[in-house]
Every structure is written in C-alpha cells, then in structure tokens.
Amino acid sequence: MNVTSVSFPYGESIHWFSPQKIDSLPNNQLKDWLLAPGSLTQRLKTHCRHFEVKVLGEHLLSPLEHEFPSHNEPVWIREVLLCLDGTPWVFARTLIPQNILHTQSHHFEGLGTRPLGEVLFTSPDITPGEIEVAQFETCGRLAALATSLDQHVTSSLWGRRRYFNLLGSQLIVSEIFLPAAVEYINQD
Numbered sequence: 261m262n263v264t265s266v267s268f269p270y271g272e273s274i275h276w277f278s279p280q281k282i283d284s285l286p287n288n289q290l291k292d293w294l295l296a297p298g299s300l301t302q303r304l305k306t307h308c309r310h311f312e313v314k315v316l317g318e319h320l321l322s323p324l325e326h327e328f329p330s331h332n333e334p335v336w337i338r339e340v341l342l343c344l345d346g347t348p349w350v351f352a353r354t355l356i357p358q359n360i361l362h363t364q365s366h367h368f369e370g371l372g373t374r375p376l377g378e379v380l381f382t383s384p385d386i387t388p389g390e391i392e393v394a395q396f397e398t399c400g401r402l403a404a405l406a407t408s409l410d411q412h413v414t415s416s417l418w419g420r421r422r423y424f425n426l427l428g429s430q431l432i433v434s435e436i437f438l439p440a441a442v443e444y445i446n447q448d
C-alpha cells in the first residue's frame with residue numbers, strides 16, 4: 261500500500277444531499293449501506309475475519325482549512341482507512357470541533373487504531389443525526405486515493421456524512437465506499 265501522509269488530508273469539499281432530495285441514489289445494494297443507521301464498523305466486521313483501522317493522519321485544521329459550518333475555531337481532523345482482511349473498503353474523515361475535543365478528550369484522545377464507532381455508538385452522550393449522501397467524480401482526490409490503493413475507479417464513488425450530537429455540539433463523520441467495497445456489496 262503506497263499511501264503516504266504527504267497527501268494528507270485527502271478529504272475534499274463536497275456537496276452533500278439529503279437522500280430524499282437526490283434522485284440518483286445507487287439502485288443496488290450499496291444504497292442500503294449508504295443509508296444504514298447503525299455502526300458501519302460493526303457491519304463491516306461481519307464481512308471479514310480481520311478488521312483494521314489504518315490512520316492516515318490526525319491533526320488540528322485552522323479555521324481557514326476546514327469546511328465545518330459556522331466554526332471559526334480550529335477543528336481536529338482524523339482520516340482513516342477501514343480495512344477488511346487487508347483490503348481498504350472505506351475512507352473515513354471525522355471533524356471534531358476543538359470545544360468537543362477539550363471537554364470530551366477522554367473519548368477521542370489516544371483513539372489510535374480503535375474504531376471511532378466504538379465510542380460514537382456506545383456513549384449515552386452521543387446521538388447520531390441524519391445521513392446525507394454525495395457522489396465523487398472519478399477525477400477527484402478521493403478517486404486518486406483509491407487508485408493509489410491499487411483499486412480501479414471505473415465509476416463515481418458514493419459516500420455518506422453524519423452529524424453526531426454531543427452535549428449541545430456536533431462532530432461530523434464522512435465515509436466513502438472504495439471500489440473494493442462496492443464490488444463486494446453489489447455482488448450479493
């Protein structure tokens with residue numbers, strides 16, 4: 261895997277849609293994965309023997325570097341690959357405002373290769389919000405990331421974004437399904 265931190269952060273500014281307002285959702289099994297309300301980590305683990313979180317990078321983004329709406333403070337970013345039996349299936353990007361990071365550091369500091377979902381879906385203080393979806397062109401940065409992972413991008417990629425509510429504030433989790441995941445999911 262020739263992914264390097266040099267090109268971190270991989271994430272790019274994306275236009276997200278409510279599933280009810282986009283008429284071009286995938287008309288196959290991927291749609292179910294995009295809109296599934298529970299922990300993606302838990303679902304992925306049922307499709308492999310070995311599940312692994314590869315951390316591509318984590319650090320604070322200045323207010324000018326991130327797209328977190330209505331936040332003029334630094335935001336902590338974490339970008340990972342979720343790998344099933346050694347194959348990257350999902351690129352995930354999490355944005356956490358500094359106020360959450362400071363007040364809830366026990367949740368997020370030192371997470372390392374533990375899946376964030378183990379925190380988000382087990383803490384009574386955190387509630388998942390609505391799911392939005394987006395399509396990523398084959399010429400975008402995330403397609404380039406997939407190509408760098410030796411996965412051929414033959415059609416646009418699909419992803420989803422969820423806000424998680426935590427004590428009056430919010431963090432954002434985006435997950436993009438890489439070609440290897442789409443191939444497996446749609447073969448059923």
Ligand SMILES: C=C(O[C@@H]1C=C(C(=O)O)C=C[C@H]1O)C(=O)O
Pocket residue numbers: 298299300301302313338339340342350352353354374375376377378380433434435
């Ligand atoms: C939100 C979840 O956590 C997953 C794990 C992540 C991580 O470890 O950074 C990020 C996004 C998710 O795909 C989940 O399991 O649904």
